[in-house]
Amino acid sequence: MKEMSLNKGIKILLVDDEPTILQFLEMGLENEGFQVLTAQDGMNAVTMVKEHQPHVVILDVMMPGMDGFEVCRMLKKIQNVATIMLTAREDVEDRVKGLTLGADDYMIKPFSFEELLARIHARIRNHYPHLLSKVHLGPFQIDDRRKEITYDGTLLELSPTEYSLLKYLVTNHGLVLSKPMILDNVWGYDFGGEENIVEVYIRSLRDKLNDRQHRIIRTLRGAGYRVDFV
Structure with a gap:
């Protein structure tokens, strides 16, 4: 059974203020069969999680206004959505902070799409085993x-x-x-x-x-x- 056939109906929300990154990830994940939503700021991301209840949120840390840490904190109060945080910084403190706030995984930019895909699949299997019984x-x-x-x-x-x-x-x-x-x-x-x-x-x-x-x-x-x- 191919992974792509398992991805149908699984919703992923991409949150990043860089349009080129959003476009690249959206195209790649849609090609893998996921249903993809996008947001370019924290408040919009929170609203979309409430309305669409995605299974996985891929969340950039460094955003203007509400940063990824605050978004992560708010999302975990709404629902236990699987969250993968992205950052260009390698500070251990940042990773610890994100995980403490409830992030399920952490990736440092630049990263390969294949690794992100593997981590998404891992989060889905751990959070939503009923989807992939x-x-x-x-x-x-x-x-x-x-x-x-x-x-x-x-x-x-x-x-x-x-x-x-x-x-x-x-x-x-x-x-x-x-x-x-x-x-x-x-x-x-x-x-x-x-x-x-x-x-x-x-x-x-x-x-x-x-x-x-x-x-x-x-x-x-x-x-x-x-x-x-x-």
């Missing part, structure tokens, strides 16, 4: 309603936590996921245990995937884990 990703098939994952046509015997962890890794394939990110998204923000629990479950998943060479779930020393399709 059965998803094919490389050799994996995730059936979220049945809480089942198959690999190369073989149904994996997974515990609920193993299912949640493998789903998180696979739907974010190609992205490096740190242990704190995994703990927050799989075990929850209030998890009080040790980070080493991630290693234990990764080891179990590798056993079930027959991934002795760590070619499917890769370890990036000091950074985290990344799923690659082989």
Whole structure:
């Protein structure tokens, strides 16, 4: 199943004060099958979210008047829309601020359209699994309603936590996921245990995937884990 066929009916709101960026992203996302809305300022963006209830908002930080941080804060009060923030600045403080206000992801300009598309798909799968209840990703098939994952046509015997962890890794394939990110998204923000629990479950998943060479779930020393399709 192609990603494009899954995108039909999914609404994305682009918010940026640069018309050339809006036009480029709008054209690319519409070609992928998304329904695309655009706004060039924060107040218009807030209004459009109330009226159209998009699934994903791609939000520029540096805008005149109401900046992206304030827009993000207001959007999260309206609905739990998936938000990807864009910025030309590499300041860690900016990224922390955006994520603290409720942003779900952060990208630094310039970026590739392919990476943005991958992050959009990841946000959709994590926020709206009912839209993509059965998803094919490389050799994996995730059936979220049945809480089942198959690999190369073989149904994996997974515990609920193993299912949640493998789903998180696979739907974010190609992205490096740190242990704190995994703990927050799989075990929850209030998890009080040790980070080493991630290693234990990764080891179990590798056993079930027959991934002795760590070619499917890769370890990036000091950074985290990344799923690659082989």
